[in-house]
Amino acid sequence: MRRWVRAILLVLEAGRITDEEKNVLNTIRNFLGKDATNNFIVVFSKADPERVMDKQIDWNEIEILRSFITQIGYRWHVSPMRRYYNEDERKANEKRLMEIKECISHIQVLYTTTRFEENQKEKKRLKEEAEKAERRKKEDDENKIREDAIRVYKAEQQAEQDKPLARQEELLTKQEELLTKHEELLAKHQxxxxxxxxxxxxxxxxxxxxxxxxxxxxxxxxxxxxxxxxxxxxxxxxxxxxxxxxxxxxxxxxxxxxxxxxxxxxxxxxxxxxxxxxxxxxxxxxxx
Structure with missing residues (x-):
C-alpha cells in the first residue's frame, strides 16, 4: 500500500544552529532525495515573543541554512509561543499557526513511499557507480604503477646493455683524439x-x-x-x-x-x- 505525506516539517531552535543540526540538514536532504525539496518546511521554535510577533529570524546569516531555505522555495515559519499573556500575543500565535497550515495546504506535490523507494534505488545506483568508478580508478592507478615499474626496469636493463657500447664509443672517441694529437705533433715535427x-x-x-x-x-x-x-x-x-x-x-x-x-x-x-x-x-x- 502506497503511503504519502504532504509536508515535512524540519524544526530548528531559533537563534542558534549546532554542528549536529547542520549535518542533519545535509543528511535529510540526501536521504529523502531531491524530490523532497518540494515538501520541506523549516519551522523555528523557542523564539522570543518579540520574534514570534514580528516574525524576525536571522536565518540568512548562516550559509548552510540560507542555502537550504533557498532550495525549498523560502518556506519557513515561526512556531507559536507556548504561553501568551495578552491579546496581542494570542493573535500573533494564531497568525503564526495559520501561516504554517496555509503553507502546508499550498503544497501540491505529495511525497510518497514510491518516490522514497525510487530515491533509495537512485542513491544505490549512484553509490554502485561511484564504487565502480573508484575500483576502476584504483585498477588504472595500479596498472599505471605496474607499467611505470616495467618501463623503469626495461630502461635500467637497456642502460646496462648500453654501457659496453657507451664505453666503446668513449674509447673510440679518445682514440680519435689521440690520433688527431699525434698527427698534429707529426705536422709540427715536420x-x-x-x-x-x-x-x-x-x-x-x-x-x-x-x-x-x-x-x-x-x-x-x-x-x-x-x-x-x-x-x-x-x-x-x-x-x-x-x-x-x-x-x-x-x-x-x-x-x-x-x-x-x-x-x-x-x-x-x-x-x-x-x-x-x-x-x-x-x-x-x-x-x-
Whole structure:
C-alpha cells in the first residue's frame, strides 16, 4: 500500500544552529532525495515573543541554512509561543499557526513511499557507480604503477646493455683524439725539421761564402806577401829578418784564430827563410 505525506516539517531552535543540526540538514536532504525539496518546511521554535510577533529570524546569516531555505522555495515559519499573556500575543500565535497550515495546504506535490523507494534505488545506483568508478580508478592507478615499474626496469636493463657500447664509443672517441694529437705533433715535427734544414742550408751557405771570402783574402795576402818578398827592399834583408818578416805575414792571415795564426806564422817563417836562402844563392851565383 502506497503511503504519502504532504509536508515535512524540519524544526530548528531559533537563534542558534549546532554542528549536529547542520549535518542533519545535509543528511535529510540526501536521504529523502531531491524530490523532497518540494515538501520541506523549516519551522523555528523557542523564539522570543518579540520574534514570534514580528516574525524576525536571522536565518540568512548562516550559509548552510540560507542555502537550504533557498532550495525549498523560502518556506519557513515561526512556531507559536507556548504561553501568551495578552491579546496581542494570542493573535500573533494564531497568525503564526495559520501561516504554517496555509503553507502546508499550498503544497501540491505529495511525497510518497514510491518516490522514497525510487530515491533509495537512485542513491544505490549512484553509490554502485561511484564504487565502480573508484575500483576502476584504483585498477588504472595500479596498472599505471605496474607499467611505470616495467618501463623503469626495461630502461635500467637497456642502460646496462648500453654501457659496453657507451664505453666503446668513449674509447673510440679518445682514440680519435689521440690520433688527431699525434698527427698534429707529426705536422709540427715536420715543420721543425724543415725549419732546421732551412737553417742548416742557410748557415752552410754563409759558411761557404765566408770560406770563399777567407780564401780570397788569403790569396790576396799571399800575393802581397810574395810581392813584398820579391821586392828590392826585401832582398836587402838578412836571412833572419826575412824569416821574421815571413812569420809576421803568416800570422796576419789568421788574426782571429791563434792556432791557425801560429801555423801560418811558422809557414811564413819557413817561406821567408827559404826565400832568404834562395836570394843568397842567387847573389852568390851572380858574383861568380
Amino acid at each position: 715543420e721543425l725539421l724543415e725549419e732546421l734544414e732551412y737553417e742548416r742550408k742557410r748557415n752552410l751557405y754563409k759558411d761557404s761564402k765566408l770560406l770563399e771570402e777567407l780564401e780570397y783574402e788569403r790569396k790576396r795576402n799571399l800575393y802581397h806577401t810574395n810581392k813584398d818578398l820579391n821586392s828590392r827592399g826585401f832582398r836587402k834583408l838578412s836571412i833572419e829578418e826575412k824569416a821574421i818578416f815571413g812569420a809576421k805575414a803568416g800570422r796576419a792571415l789568421e788574426p782571429d784564430n791563434k792556432v791557425l795564426a801560429s801555423i801560418t806564422g811558422i809557414t811564413g817563417a819557413l817561406f821567408g827563410l827559404s826565400k832568404g836562402i834562395s836570394d843568397e844563392l842567387d847573389d852568390m851565383m851572380v858574383q861568380l
